[in-house]
Amino acid sequence: MSPAPDSKQDRRPPYQHAADELRRDILQGRIKPGEQMPSIRELQERFGVANMTARSALNVLRDEGLIYTIHGRGSFVADHNAGGELSANYTAPAWYLANKDEKTGQAEPGEGGSDDTEAAGVAGDAGTTLAEVLTALRDEIRVLSADHQELRREVEELKAQRSKP
Template sequence: MTPAPDKKPDRRPPYQHAADELRRDIRRGRIKPGEQMPSVRELQERFGIANMTARSALNVLRDEGLIYTIHGRGSFVADISDATGEFTIDYNPPAWYLAKKAEAEGEEEGGAGKPDGESAGSSLTDLLTALRDEIRALSAEHQELRREVEALKRAQQEPKP
């Protein structure tokens, strides 16, 4: 029999692992607001992942508002923090990130605030409800932006007097 590993293997998808590491680098100031993110090729080499996996990691950060991309130039860290390094009101981390952060803080305190089975179920329900609401709001915003883009395209195509 082989001995059990000391630590559980990381079961997150590779793109999520890469996104978490990059998010951590941004939060710790290793990559500052306005600085260019590592290229997809550099991410491939750093994390040992495929091209599309590296792109997916960047997409996660872009969807969260941590980075923005300029076509043909690359991805850059958004200015989402104030002087204290905390997220400003303009940035709303996803509900799953806040839940994970709260869980980690609870573990640091020696597990004193760990919920029992019943409250864990209700907190999961609350989390899922919050995620659903976020998705609906983002979807509505996305549809509105699509309509605006279509209107702008139509306005550009109209003949000028």
Template structure:
């Protein structure tokens, strides 16, 4: 892991350091879209971190939409669109966008809000939508459980009885 500058110690957690370094490498093209990232064990050795810390680092990148994971296979870099930009689901962290003025949208001069504001809004909207979807799925699950209980009760009744 790269040491923090002497003048200002970095107090971020180790998983964030690892996620930042992997993000930099992906954005620089070291890892291409569809390419597999190092395993948890390799990340442990490279960054001197624990297994759960390596998992947390990849979770950060997954939550941003920069990588995806296939259970039992590993983590892979997300695809880019025709312009070489990551998909619409990718939201870079605000600190990253702050250092990359013109990275998304500003070049086109479309009158969009600055990147850090757009990134925050996008993340908030995504989280709100996910919470709503979870509530809906939870209600559906409860309804299905009720139906299953009714069916079980019907199957337990002798064949001649009806409710």
């Protein structure tokens, strides 16, 4: 039996092919931690796919913890070690653990709320998983980004008021 042509060997959806190639770029260092990922439009052109297909590829990488997204800014490569794997033994810095609840306004464990287990996991130092910390940090970055955007709008308004005679 002869092998199928290349186009028929892999029947996975196009978003998985795009995610695989982007993952390879990240893990091989072609896109470095902290760098911005290509825009959706650039991904559409690069892979010849639709908008939602490009978004799905980024969602796969986000779910894997390889990238994070800041609303209104784009997607960025998350830190990972040289072996290409995310560290499963990550422990949040002491300053983060000490200030997390007051910064994010999350309830203490046992006080109700939907994120009790997450708050308990992140508040405990040795039991903290990388996924919990990344989720908490992503949420905190989103809040800070929204605050930053609001401050920028206020500054622009003040500048506009000053420039009016």
